[in-house]
Amino acid sequence: MFNKVLIANRGEIAIRVMRACRELDVKSVAVYSDADKNSLFAKYADEAYSIGESTPSQSYLNIEKIIDVAEKCGADAIHPGYGFLAENSKLGKECEKHGIKLIGPSGSVIESMGDKITSKKLMRKAGVPVIPGTDKGISTIEEAVDIAESIGYPIIVKASAGGGGIGMRTVYERDELIRAIESTQSVAASAFGDSTVFIEKYLEEPRHIEFQIMADEHGNTIHVADRECSIQRRHQKLIEESPSPIMTDELRERMGAAAVKAAESINYTNAGTVEFLYSNGDFYFLEMNTRIQVEHPITEIVTGIDLVKEQIKIASGKEICCAQEDISVMGHALECRINAEDPLAEFAPNPGKITGYRSPGGIGVRVDSGVYMNYSIPTFYDSMISKLIVWGRTRKEAINRMERALSEYVILGVKTTIPFHKAMMRSPDFRAGKLNTHFVDEHRKGIMEEMEKIVLEDKERVNRLKSTFLPNKKVAAITAAVENYMSTAQSQQKQK
Numbered sequence: 408m409f410n411k412v413l414i415a416n417r418g419e420i421a422i423r424v425m426r427a428c429r430e431l432d433v434k435s436v437a438v439y440s441d442a443d444k445n446s447l448f449a450k451y452a453d454e455a456y457s458i459g460e461s462t463p464s465q466s467y468l469n470i471e472k473i474i475d476v477a478e479k480c481g482a483d484a485i486h487p488g489y490g491f492l493a494e495n496s497k498l499g500k501e502c503e504k505h506g507i508k509l510i511g512p513s514g515s516v517i518e519s520m521g522d523k524i525t526s527k528k529l530m531r532k533a534g535v536p537v538i539p540g541t542d543k544g545i546s547t548i549e550e551a552v553d554i555a556e557s558i559g560y561p562i563i564v565k566a567s568a569g570g571g572g573i574g575m576r577t578v579y580e581r582d583e584l585i586r587a588i589e590s591t592q593s594v595a596a597s598a599f600g601d602s603t604v605f606i607e608k609y610l611e612e613p614r615h616i617e618f619q620i621m622a623d624e625h626g627n628t629i630h631v632a633d634r635e636c637s638i639q640r641r642h643q644k645l646i647e648e649s650p651s652p653i654m655t656d657e658l659r660e661r662m663g664a665a666a667v668k669a670a671e672s673i674n675y676t677n678a679g680t681v682e683f684l685y686s687n688g689d690f691y692f693l694e695m696n697t698r699i700q701v702e703h704p705i706t707e708i709v710t711g712i713d714l715v716k717e718q719i720k721i722a723s724g725k726e727i728c729c730a731q732e733d734i735s736v737m738g739h740a741l742e743c744r745i746n747a748e749d750p751l752a753e754f755a756p757n758p759g760k761i762t763g764y765r766s767p768g769g770i771g772v773r774v775d776s777g778v779y780m781n782y783s784i785p786t787f788y789d790s791m792i793s794k795l796i797v798w799g800r801t802r803k804e805a806i807n808r809m810e811r812a813l814s815e816y817v818i819l820g821v822k823t824t825i826p827f828h829k830a831m832m833r834s835p836d837f838r839a840g841k842l843n844t845h846f847v848d849e850h851r852k853g854i855m856e857e858m859e860k861i862v863l864e865d866k867e868r869v870n871r872l873k874s875t876f877l878p879n880k881k882v883a884a885i886t887a888a889v890e891n892y893m894s895t896a897q898s899q900q901k902q903k
């Protein structure tokens with residue numbers, strides 16, 4: 408087992424990894440940017456080192472600095488979390504050069520799965536069903552017209568290097584095709600430095616269903632069941648659940664076998680996710696994420712497997728904890744991403760200072776977060792405050808529990824997605840499990856109306872509870888005076 412693991416990430420996922428380290432009796436090392444000096448993860452770690460300015464390129468994306476800290480502090484492994492360097496094959500290569508183990512798959516696997524065209528090609532070869540479309544980049548408009556015609560509209564133009572829902576454009580008829588290709592190419596060039604785009608069939612009402620896989624370095628590969636992530640906005644997940652409401656033993660066996668085949672065909676090791684789109688009884692490979700995902704806790708809750716601990720154990724050379732037949736799914740789990748965004752204003756980011764905070768509790772409730780009372784959410788990074796995860800014996804119990812947990816959650820000072828999630832929990836179609844990736848757009852009017860009601864209800868509830876989570880006026884005045892003194896002292900020091 409490792410002696411010390413450096414976590415090349417921030418926020419809730421950094422704490423999540425550190426928790427696993429602590430249970431394994433492994434020392435954890437935080438690296439933090441200027442903006443994260445006062446963050447919880449830097450305080451939670453056994454050791455913490457500053458790695459520079461707040462802009463990601465100066466800190467969390469700076470491989471050289473991170474490796475330097477790892478070497479100096481004697482860390483024998485690096486966990487990249489998700490985002491930032493998690494799918495950067497260069498980090499793996501640099502780790503190898505310096506004799507540090509990267510907790511994740513090999514650099515070459517990250518590279519091939521990071522490119523949508525290459526990954527589709529490999530999956531087609533392995534016999535995994537892929538969405539009909541091209542296996543190569545579009546070079547001329549004439550070629551694009553021919554391909555679109557042969558697949559049949561609607562089609563989707565995608566950036567091969569795309570990610571995070573960026574670099575995709577749906578095309579319903581020939582007239583829109585040229586513009587769609589040109590605009591996707593230009594978005595791809597500026598966002599990913601690679602203008603290659605390809606075309607695939609646009610599935611009209613698909614469900615996003617993904618499989619967690621785990622593979623060790625001894626040739627064992629298993630899947631750890633499914634998650635449904637159809638509740639999205641701008642192709643970004645908002646609510647995830649496990650199992651999918653449409654999952655049956657037979658479908659899980661078929662999709663799980665395809666996910667394992669996908670992983671085995673590329674000699675995958677460590678934790679990964681094989682994403683599929685499901686439509687009318689058929690499923691198609693969408694992409695593979697070569698890292699731990701934001702939504703991993705719901706899998707942990709229904710299977711009882713600590714995925715991050717398994718990641719660390721596998722990277723240290725151990726075998727996976729269990730065989731495929733040992734994995735079973737118990738009950739139902741849901742995760743709501745609580746973001747500092749205003750759901751009534753098109754989910755506009757709303758970073759700022761948290762002036763009141765009380766997290767929910769009770770049976771079946773887990774909160775993975777990196778924030779605390781008086782914490783200022785930095786503007787440099789994504790707007791996620793926490794992940795609220797619940798478990799219930801049935802899907803209905805999980806939904807009711809989520810609604811209850813959301814009603815206990817108090818976050819003041821910034822607007823959050825809590826009203827959106829509450830509205831979703833009340834939606835009859837959501838409760839009935841009638842999901843597809845357009846759910847949020849299609850139910851927009853109803854969700855907006857419900858949210859307006861919820862915001863008013865919340866105001867009243869927060870007023871009633873205020874004295875239980877807000878510091879009294881005297882304490883607040885002292886805290887403000889101390890903060891003021893500290894910032895004046897800091898700026899005076901800087902001027903010197």
Ligand code: ADP
Nearest residue numbers: 563569570571572573608609610615642694844
């Ligand atoms: P990214 O890598 O940017 O996350 P993905 O390829 O994983 O992009 O797709 C993200 C989401 O975009 C999917 O969950 C789905 O909602 C939508 N999507 C992608 N490809 C298609 C398709 N061919 N048909 C319909 N929806 C699609």
